[in-house]
Every structure is written in structure tokens, then in C-alpha cells.
Amino acid sequence: MLSSSCDILSWFSKRDLAVRIGVFCSGGDAPGMNACVRSVVRSATAAGHEVVGINRGYQGLIDQNFFLNAKQQPIMGARDVSNIIQRGGTILRSARCQRFMTDEGVRTAAENLRQHKIDALVPIGGNGTFRGSAELVKHWDGQVVGCPGTIDNDLIGTDFTIGFSTAVETAVDAIDKLRDTAESHERLFLVEVMGRHSGYLALYTALAAGAEIACVPETPTEIPGIVAHLSQLQQTGKKSIIVVVAEGDEEGGALMLAEKLQRAECTFATRTVILGHVQRGGSPSPDDRMLATRLGDFAVKSIGAGATGVMAGEVNSQCVLTPFEKTFTEHKQLPQALIDLLECMSN
Structure with a gap:
């Protein structure tokens, strides 16, 4: 049985495998994070590598808070990730770490990685996670290959992020129910979804739910124009309106x-109606499970090939690597064709 930090460090020092890979989840949770952790663990162990689970993201890395298996060892095996592909959230927990935003915090994390002989990291998260990873590689000579886990779908380097499909499905299901009430009472429902800097979730939800309007950060929201459009719809017999x-x-x-x-x-x-954090929860969709499984496996294989400082993504059904800095320094534009499609459908 291993319990104290000294015991854990002693256990680490006795291991001598080719590659020791750390995996953690960071930032807002997203459906499919568990599926990605599962993929990383099983792909790595199948290749003869060792996986260390780090609880609570960068905070856990600084605190040396490791996942302990049934034998109280800081190691994740295939059985430790059994029956989690269908679970929302993350068994490794997730957190945002203010201390890691400081130079001292990054250096502490880097020193802990060296102390525990971790050769590579697979962080699962969004743009904040990869900003942190970009800083970490400046202070640590290990490999870092990230996986995009965020419901916002706002990262350059992948067509879709892990969790986006499920979040859209959750929002659409809620709107389908709201439409019944809106139709019964001849009302307009304004449904707020997440997306502080990106309108992907709002746009896809609006299209899939048959909403009349989507208000997103990327395009101007003109109140007089919306009111005129709604009036026109009402005059043509429209009884209910959904605005995402x-x-x-x-x-x-x-x-x-x-x-x-x-x-x-x-x-x-x-x-x-403000959907709020309900969009983050729930069992991941088959699309998110597939994406998470593909990218987790690709991240491990990329580490084996020597890659570092990159995010594993999927573009046009092909797995690709994108430098961390590019994933968050450029804004991922909404497809104009989908914006035009929504306008066409709303008429």
C-alpha cells in the first residue's frame, strides 16, 4: 500500500519503463473527457508505456496529487479505466489553477514532473489548458501533446472538439421541449447557451433545433432588425419563436x-431560459466517444514519434497536429455557409 508522498516518490524512482506519460483534465469539464483518458491509458499500456493520472489538472500537478489505483499505486492500467467511456465528467476531476498562471507555479510543476520522472504529458482541455502547456514546455524538456476537450469548439486545429457534439445535443433536447410551450402560449423564448468568445455552440444548436435566430459574438446583433424580422414572421402566421x-x-x-x-x-x-452548466454534463454522444478515442490514441502515438508542444486534432477526418500557440492565438471563424443557412431556414 502506498499513501504518503514519500512512498509515491519512492515507487516512481523504482520504475524504469521507456516512457512514463502523465494525463490530466483541465478547465471546464466536457463530455468525452473520460473516453479520452481511457484511450490514452489503453493505447499507452498496449505500447508498453506507463501512465500516471494527475488529479485536478495543473493544480494537482503542483500539489503532486496523483490518481491511485486499487493497490494505492500512482499508476493507471486498463482496468482502472473500464466502464468510463459512457460517463460524463472526468474521473481525474478538473480544476482551474491561478498559481499555474505565475512563473513560480509553472516552475514548480516542471520540477515535479522531473522529480517523478514523467517523460510526457497529455493535457485534455481547451485554450486555457493549452496556454498553460505552451508555458510549461519553456521550463520542462519533456513532451506535451494535448487533446481538445471543450464544449465551445473554439480551437484552431480540429474540426470539432471533444464534448461539442454532446453539448449541442443537450441544448437541442431542451429547446425541443421549450418549443412545445412556446407554441402553446405563442411566445418567444430566448435560450442562452455557453460561448463567451465563440458562437459555434449557439449556431449549431439553432440550426439543429430549428430556431429562428442565433445571436453570436462573431456577428453584430441588431435589435431593430431582429424586431422587424420577428414582426414579419408573426404577420405570416408564425406562432412561436426560438432565439439562441x-x-x-x-x-x-x-x-x-x-x-x-x-x-x-x-x-x-x-x-x-439560461441552460448554464447543464450543457457540460451527461453521457457523451457516440461522436464524442469516437473523437475522444481517436485523439487519445493519436496523442500517444505522436509522443512515441517524438512530437511535443502540439495539440492532436481531427481535420477532414484526418488526425493532425497543431502547435499550441496557433490553437488559441487565432480565432476560429464560424462557417459563413452555416450562417447563411440559418437565415434561409428562418424565413
Whole structure:
């Protein structure tokens, strides 16, 4: 039985495998993170490598908080990730770490990796996670290959991120139910989804749910134009309206937008619904499970090939690597074709 930090360090020092890979989840949780952890562990162990699970992201790395298996050893094997592919959240937990945003915190994390003889890392998260990874590689000579786990789908270097498909599915399911009430009472529902800097979740949700309007950070939200469009729809016999609002829309969230529509004399009775963190939970969709499994395996294989400082993504059904800096320094544009499609469908 191993329990103390001294015992754990002693156990690490006795191991002598070719590659010791650390894996953790960081930032907001996303459905499919568990599937990605499972893939990393099973791909690595199949190749003869060793996997160390790190609890609570960068915070756990600084605190030396390791996942302990049934024998209280700081090691993850195939059986430790059994029956988690269908589970939401992450068995490794997730956290945001203010200390890691300091030079001292990054240096501490790097020293802990050296002390525990970890050769490579697979961080699973979004742009904040990869900003941290880009800093870490400046202080540590190990390999880092990340996997994109975020419901925002806002990272350059992958068509879709792990968790996005499930979040859209969750939002669409909620809107399908709201549409029944909206139709019964002839109301307008403003439904707020996550997305402080990206409108991907709002746009895909609006299209899949048959919403009339999507308000996103990437395009201007013109209140007079919206009111005129709604009036036209009402005159043609439209009885219910769904407006999907990204939380980062420049006119504010759903509550603020509702007030502005009322002041602009919108003729529909208006209600607001904020989906909030419910979008992060739930069993991952088959698409997210497949993506997580492919990218976790690809990250491990990329480490074996010597890659570092990159994110594993999928573009046009092909696995690709993108430097960390590019994933978060460039804004991922919404497809204009989908913006035009929503406008066409709403008429």
C-alpha cells in the first residue's frame, strides 16, 4: 500500500519503463473527457508505456496529487479505466489553477514532473489548458501533446472538439421541449447557451433545433432588425419563436437581450431560459466517444514519434497536429455557409 508522498516518490524512482506519460483534465469539464483518458491509458499500456493520472489538472500537478489505483499505486492500467467511456465528467476531476498562471507555479510543476520522472504529458482541455502547456514546455524538456476537450469548439486545429457534439445535443433536447410551450402560449423564448468568445455552440444548436435566430459574438446583433424580422414572421402566421443566444454576444446574454427587445416594442411575449452548466454534463454522444478515442490514441502515438508542444486534432477526418500557440492565438471563424443557412431556414 502506498499513501504518503514519500512512498509515491519512492515507487516512481523504482520504475524504469521507456516512457512514463502523465494525463490530466483541465478547465471546464466536457463530455468525452473520460473516453479520452481511457484511450490514452489503453493505447499507452498496449505500447508498453506507463501512465500516471494527475488529479485536478495543473493544480494537482503542483500539489503532486496523483490518481491511485486499487493497490494505492500512482499508476493507471486498463482496468482502472473500464466502464468510463459512457460517463460524463472526468474521473481525474478538473480544476482551474491561478498559481499555474505565475512563473513560480509553472516552475514548480516542471520540477515535479522531473522529480517523478514523467517523460510526457497529455493535457485534455481547451485554450486555457493549452496556454498553460505552451508555458510549461519553456521550463520542462519533456513532451506535451494535448487533446481538445471543450464544449465551445473554439480551437484552431480540429474540426470539432471533444464534448461539442454532446453539448449541442443537450441544448437541442431542451429547446425541443421549450418549443412545445412556446407554441402553446405563442411566445418567444430566448435560450442562452455557453460561448463567451465563440458562437459555434449557439449556431449549431439553432440550426439543429430549428430556431429562428442565433445571436453570436462573431456577428453584430441588431435589435431593430431582429424586431422587424420577428414582426414579419408573426404577420405570416408564425406562432412561436426560438432565439439562441451565446453568453458572449455583444448585446449581452438572454436576460439583457430580452429587455432590449421589449424596449424596441417586440410584439411577442418573451421568456428567457439560461441552460448554464447543464450543457457540460451527461453521457457523451457516440461522436464524442469516437473523437475522444481517436485523439487519445493519436496523442500517444505522436509522443512515441517524438512530437511535443502540439495539440492532436481531427481535420477532414484526418488526425493532425497543431502547435499550441496557433490553437488559441487565432480565432476560429464560424462557417459563413452555416450562417447563411440559418437565415434561409428562418424565413
